[in-house]
Amino acid sequence: MTKLEDLLEDAVAGEEFTPPGPGLYAAAARRRRRARLRPIGAAAATLLAGGAVFAAVSGRPGPSDQAATLLTDTSTVPACVRAELAQMRTNVTTNDQSAVVVDIPATPKQLMTQGVTSGYGWVGVSTVRVLRDNAGNTPPASFPMWEGTTPDANPAPGRHLMTVWLDTSPKTPGGTYGEPIWGFNDTHFPVVGGDAVIGCGGGTYRMSLDQIASRWLTPGTSTALPLTQWPARGDLTGDAALMAAAARLDGTGTRVVYAGTQPGGIGLVVAVGAHAIAVHRGSPDRPLADWDHVSGAAPKAGWPDVLAVALGERDPRLVLLAAPGTTSIAVSPEPVIAGALVVRGPWRAIPATDGVAAVEVTARTAYGIAVRGPSGRQQPVVEVLPVAGKEPRVPETGAVDTPEALARRTVAQTWATPATVIDSRHLAAPSGATIDGRTLTGIDVTRLTVDGHPFLNVAADLTGPDSQASDMVVQASLLEGAYAVRAVLVTADGLGPVIAFPVVPVSGAASGQLVAADGRVLAVASARSDGTLVVTTKVSASEVSQLRLLDAAGAVVADMPVADPRDQDPLDVHG
Amino acid sequence: MAQAEDFEGFVEARYAALARTAVLLTGDRGTGEDLVQEALIRTYTSWGRVRDVGAAEAYVRTTMVRLLLRDRRRRWSGEIPHADLPDRPSPPADPATAHSVRAALRLLPTDQRAALVLRFYADQSEAQIAETLQCAPGTVKSRISRGLLALRAGGLLTDETIATGASS
Numbered sequence: 001m002t003k004l005e006d007l008l009e010d011a012v013a014g015e016e017f018t019p020p021g022p023g024l025y026a027a028a029a030r031r032r033r034r035a036r037l038r039p040i041g042a043a044a045a046t047l048l049a050g051g052a053v054f055a056a057v058s059g060r061p062g063p064s065d066q067a068a069t070l071l072t073d074t075s076t077v078p079a080c081v082r083a084e085l086a087q088m089r090t091n092v093t094t095n096d097q098s099a100v101v102v103d104i105p106a107t108p109k110q111l112m113t114q115g116v117t118s119g120y121g122w123v124g125v126s127t128v129r130v131l132r133d134n135a136g137n138t139p140p141a142s143f144p145m146w147e148g149t150t151p152d153a154n155p156a157p158g159r160h161l162m163t164v165w166l167d168t169s170p171k172t173p174g175g176t177y178g179e180p181i182w183g184f185n186d187t188h189f190p191v192v193g194g195d196a197v198i199g200c201g202g203g204t205y206r207m208s209l210d211q212i213a214s215r216w217l218t219p220g221t222s223t224a225l226p227l228t229q230w231p232a233r234g235d236l237t238g239d240a241a242l243m244a245a246a247a248r249l250d251g252t253g254t255r256v257v258y259a260g261t262q263p264g265g266i267g268l269v270v271a272v273g274a275h276a277i278a279v280h281r282g283s284p285d286r287p288l289a290d291w292d293h294v295s296g297a298a299p300k301a302g303w304p305d306v307l308a309v310a311l312g313e314r315d316p317r318l319v320l321l322a323a324p325g326t327t328s329i330a331v332s333p334e335p336v337i338a339g340a341l342v343v344r345g346p347w348r349a350i351p352a353t354d355g356v357a358a359v360e361v362t363a364r365t366a367y368g369i370a371v372r373g374p375s376g377r378q379q380p381v382v383e384v385l386p387v388a389g390k391e392p393r394v395p396e397t398g399a400v401d402t403p404e405a406l407a408r409r410t411v412a413q414t415w416a417t418p419a420t421v422i423d424s425r426h427l428a429a430p431s432g433a434t435i436d437g438r439t440l441t442g443i444d445v446t447r448l449t450v451d452g453h454p455f456l457n458v459a460a461d462l463t464g465p466d467s468q469a470s471d472m473v474v475q476a477s478l479l480e481g482a483y484a485v486r487a488v489l490v491t492a493d494g495l496g497p498v499i500a501f502p503v504v505p506v507s508g509a510a511s512g513q514l515v516a517a518d519g520r521v522l523a524v525a526s527a528r529s530d531g532t533l534v535v536t537t538k539v540s541a542s543e544v545s546q547l548r549l550l551d552a553a554g555a556v557v558a559d560m561p562v563a564d565p566r567d568q569d570p571l572d573v574h575g
Numbered sequence: 576m577a578q579a580e581d582f583e584g585f586v587e588a589r590y591a592a593l594a595r596t597a598v599l600l601t602g603d604r605g606t607g608e609d610l611v612q613e614a615l616i617r618t619y620t621s622w623g624r625v626r627d628v629g630a631a632e633a634y635v636r637t638t639m640v641r642l643l644l645r646d647r648r649r650r651w652s653g654e655i656p657h658a659d660l661p662d663r664p665s666p667p668a669d670p671a672t673a674h675s676v677r678a679a680l681r682l683l684p685t686d687q688r689a690a691l692v693l694r695f696y697a698d699q700s701e702a703q704i705a706e707t708l709q710c711a712p713g714t715v716k717s718r719i720s721r722g723l724l725a726l727r728a729g730g731l732l733t734d735e736t737i738a739t740g741a742s743s
Contacts, residue, residue, distance in 0.1 A: 008691075008692065010673060015594070015604060017594040024586065024615060024616065025586075
């Protein structure tokens with residue numbers, strides 16, 4: 001007779017694991033070192049009283065001879081302040097910490113214990129104000145708090161804005177927990193009056209707690225300097241003639257955000273205008289007018305926080321531009337199929353120097369590459385020049401005769417159009433549904449290969465109140481011989497809003513189901529004669545948990561997680 | 576207090592056991608390894624405060640469970656959340672295989688899966704599980720009960736299997 005204990009034991013008994021060794025220790029050490037070395041508000045801190053700025057209390061010199069700058073306009077917030085507040089927001093939104101204003105007592109630290117841990121901290125830290133509450137991590141009116149990892153991370157006695165969490169260390173066998181103890185993050189700022197004082201980048205700045213709470217600690221808002229305010233970076237920025245020419249080429253108001261020489265001596269200039277992004281590539285020895293020039297419309301869904309510029313021809317690199325101060329940009333080179341047919345896109349952190357990085361791509365990976373910047377969930381927009389011999393395609397004009405022609409045109413157009421709007425919302429709609437006042441009258445699915453790369457194209461026919469039909473095209477890359485990664489969704493004109501259809505062409509699948517998180521089958525569809533599959537449903541996309549494929553006998557062929565519609569990352573398709 | 580070098584010794588000695596627990600907690604080897612390594616890294620950052628190396632394994636295990644519960648809406652991917660049993664159970668062809676056990680575990684809600692693994696694999700008491708999961712002992716009971724029912728409905732367990740399992 002088999003016990004559950006035995007089943008569980010047997011389920012992993014055959015698994016052999018090798019301790020990760022130095023890699024793990026190095027990663028752990030890096031994380032601890034980051035905690036120790038991270039420049040903190042308090043480290044560069046100044047205390048502000050009565051309008052005067054006094055030197056830092058943490059031992060590091062503060063800009064005592066400089067008046068603190070009161071920041072009220074979001075657009076003028078320096079990059080270093082944005083970075084500090086972005087870290088605090090991450091602590092709140094990602095790490096579930098609570099943002100609070102506390103008073104650190106002047107009494108000496110005491111030895112405290114909590115579960116299996118022991119260390120020094122303050123008793124009697126008092127909560128003055130809660131800016132962001134994360135359930136379970138918000139301290140009471142008075143509470144004990146561990147000191148920092150190293151003493152130089154400790155805030156001085158006094159009032160501070162910080163993020164805290166409840167340390168719930170396991171207790172020792174037979175022991176007790178004792179009083180709960182909170183920990184704090186290294187990013188914290190002195191508070192004077194109703195303002196937090198942020199020292200960074202050689203300056204000292206004040207920002208009201210109300211503004212921090214309402215604007216900077218709110219999920220979904222970007223704290224990075226917007227693209228339209230990026231400074232020019234790159235070794236060619238000192239070329240006044242080049243910069244002037246670049247700023248003129250696309251009309252007034254154009255801002256050059258990058259001008260630099262690439263390996264091989266090719267110059268690259270990226271300029272952002274009010275309504276367009278322009279990319280110039282050529283020899284720095286030649287006038288800019290002689291350079292290759294590709295210009296595209298600005299994305300309608302808002303400026304991205306990362307620009308990815310593929311250099312093309314013989315340079316297989318993707319130059320990544322993010323807000324100044326950005327130290328890492330995540331790149332997902334191509335989607336992969338993991339075990340059990342779960343599709344996922346691994347992300348790799350590319351080190352960036354002041355927001356500039358580069359990564360090698362190939363024509364193959366360029367089709368599936370995606371980037372994301374400091375916000376982590378910004379709409380990834382890839383700005384491309386032709387890659388590895390793929391020259392820009394000029395979209396065809398005129399009527400489209402067949403779905404395949406439409407698909408080919410759209411794929412080509414998408415590839416050639418710099419400002420491709422990408423959206424990953426999976427909002428399924430059945431025939432007859434109304435989308436933006438237009439009625440969905442049909443769905444055409446086409447499988448095709450463009451330059452050896454498989455694509456799936458879904459054209460949705462929409463008829464408006466004026467009876468004028470229009471097309472909305474959903475394009476999805478396919479993994480070779482297998483499944484749609486998930487829709488990379490564009491409208492025919494590159495505009496949103498976008499609808500998506502969970503579509504999976506797969507040989508051997510006779511039908512498909514959209515399944516809710518609670519197991520309910522929301523919709524069923526049979527495979528078409530060409531092997532493609534379109535499943536539609538009226539329910540909200542947020543209800544759809546997975547797409548299940550079944551063979552002719554009804555056996556499950558695969559379960560594919562359907563992306564969270566709130567996830568704006570088109571390749572990050574973890575369930 | 577624990578010394579830094581103790582950490583490496585601890586990992587060398589207990590990594591495999593912790594990883595197996597993580598595999599059961601996640602239902603997947605890859606994500607299980609991710610989970611245990613993240614938990615170890617977090618443990619390392621607090622290692623200087625760990626008073627008793629002997630309790631470190633419990634520390635890591637608790638960290639794993641809390642990471643899993645905290646991130647169940649985000650990562651430790653591959654997880655297929657089900658609030659209830661699917662209409663059509665997906666019983667494995669061979670209920671005794673490792674694959675089928677893991678598949679059955681994956682179908683469980685995370686909190687039920689964690690409760691079952693802690694109870695029947697890590698051999699924790701309901702009181703200990705309640706501390707780890709930060710919930711009431713009664714909640715642990717109900718999670719274990721619902722998890723067992725789900726496994727039985729899925730064909731993995733029989734009444735006898737449950738009856739002969741560890742009792743609380």
